[in-house]
Amino acid sequence: MRSSPLLSQLMEALRCLPGVGPKSAQRMAFHLLQRDRSGGLKLADALQQAMTEIGHCQTCRTFTELEQCAICSNSKRGESAQLCVVESAADIAAVEMTGQYSGRYFVLNGHLSPIDGIGPSDIGLDLLSERLANERISEVILATNPTVEGETTAHYIADLCRQYEVTATRIAHGVPIGGELDLVDGTTLSHSFAGRHRLS
Amino acid sequence: MRSSPLLSQLMEALRCLPGVGPKSAQRMAFHLLQRDRSGGLKLADALQQAMTEIGHCQTCRTFTELEQCAICSNSKRGESAQLCVVESAADIAAVEMTGQYSGRYFVLNGHLSPIDGIGPSDIGLDLLSERLANERISEVILATNPTVEGETTAHYIADLCRQYEVTATRIAHGVPIGGELDLVDGTTLSHSFAGRHRLS
The missing domain is CATH 3.40.1360.10 (Dna Topoisomerase Vi A Subunit; Chain: A, domain 2)
Known part of the structure; x- marks a missing residue:
């Protein structure tokens, strides 16, 4: 039995976040209520604004609330x-x-x-x-x-x-830097052989 | 360089949740924008309501938006x-x-x-x-x-x-059910010896 419908509603809503199950949702809800109500309110505002105002850049289709994103409108990069x-x-x-x-x-x-x-x-x-x-x-x-x-x-x-x-x-595919050859899967390794380049 | 101030603001705000670092915050923000805007808006509403309306039960001090929580106002439990x-x-x-x-x-x-x-x-x-x-x-x-x-x-x-x-x-403290004795820490084990009870 839950002591509060609003609390249950908050826990349910938090589960829309990726990687958040019932247990994490409960932990998040109690944390916000107990220790960080102002953070919770800020998050509510940020979500509201972001979900309604952020669209796509008309040039590159990335997320932005402007017509053109910061990269597309940067003349140097253009x-x-x-x-x-x-x-x-x-x-x-x-x-x-x-x-x-x-x-x-x-x-x-x-x-x-x-x-x-x-x-x-x-x-x-x-x-x-x-x-x-x-x-x-x-x-x-x-x-x-x-x-x-x-x-x-x-x-x-x-x-x-x-x-x-x-x-x-x-872009090149192959063994990641710092990775060890015997831990890399076969497909990646054959890609890295096929994509070999001459050193001398 | 971020393409959108609102997006940066959302990622920053998400970090008020426990266990959410910069990488998870980014993943959450992109997930909501790309796949679940209605879920994001619902979460914004639920947060707003919960943070402003949930107070403490006047009898047991648990979280509730009512004067008395569901358990305290349940006559059977009372x-x-x-x-x-x-x-x-x-x-x-x-x-x-x-x-x-x-x-x-x-x-x-x-x-x-x-x-x-x-x-x-x-x-x-x-x-x-x-x-x-x-x-x-x-x-x-x-x-x-x-x-x-x-x-x-x-x-x-x-x-x-x-x-x-x-x-x-x-409440009793001791070896948890399903736990193995050799994996339990010393303090817990000594508690469980001190709290032993007679079987026959």
């Missing part, structure tokens, strides 16, 4: 002729963390998946074609995930690039 | 002469889950801790004294945590019970 295609906005954060890439992005917000009825227009490839036709892009770096769907999507976009005579490249 | 004292409202949920206890509760919302300036009135012991004086209570079951502060608090309340000529009992 000069770059490189366009990196990723599956989700979170992937941009990962690439940005490396500090090695200073070009532009395009977010698919998914991948091709005919079984689920997800076709080229659902992942914004019409917008991408438009950009390939109208913008000065010399290289499209395909950074989709190394899954069956990600690979299929990468190959589909590579075909698209060919139509517009733009070079398409795929 | 007839019980047993009162279980716990440190937090979450502990009530744990005891209720056992289905073995049908008495009433009293929530301290903390424990005695002179170093942190937490004295008897901060954990509602004035209200408890009042209940011991005015209600028909025959046994106070002390279910505070088996920590130094929890033990101190239990002993303090046991002294209080003596003044009102009410029996105070402490």
Whole structure:
């Protein structure tokens, strides 16, 4: 028996967060009520604002509340002729963390998946074609995930690039730095053999 | 560089939840934006309501938006002469889950801790004294945590019970059911020896 319907409602609502089960939801609810009500209220406001106001960048389809995201509206990056295609906005954060890439992005917000009825227009490839036709892009770096769907999507976009005579490249897959060879799975290892390059 | 200030604000706000670091906060924010905006809005509402409306039960001090919680206002349970004292409202949920206890509760919302300036009135012991004086209570079951502060608090309340000529009992501590003896720490094991009881 719960002593409070509002408390049960809060615990239930917290379970929409990924990785949060009944036990964590209870812990979170009690923590907020007991120790951090102002934090809880701030979170409520932030959620309300983010869920209603954040849309997609009209150029690269990442999440933003503006018409153009900070990267697309940055004139320095706009000069770059490189366009990196990723599956989700979170992937941009990962690439940005490396500090090695200073070009532009395009977010698919998914991948091709005919079984689920997800076709080229659902992942914004019409917008991408438009950009390939109208913008000065010399290289499209395909950074989709190394899954069956990600690979299929990468190959589909590579075909698209060919139509517009733009070079398409795929990020390298192989043994991760710091990883040990005997702990790496066979598929990754054969990729890393196939993708070997000459040292001398 | 973040593409959206609102998104950064949401990730920052999510970190008020216990066990949520920068990486989980990012995962949660992207999950809500990409897949479950309605869930996010529901959570915002539930948080807003819970943080502003939930207070404490006037009888047992657990969390509720009503004057009296569901357990205190349940006449069947009100007839019980047993009162279980716990440190937090979450502990009530744990005891209720056992289905073995049908008495009433009293929530301290903390424990005695002179170093942190937490004295008897901060954990509602004035209200408890009042209940011991005015209600028909025959046994106070002390279910505070088996920590130094929890033990101190239990002993303090046991002294209080003596003044009102009410029996105070402490829940048993020992080897957990299903646990293995050689994996149990020494303190627990010595508690379980000290608390042994006669079988025949």
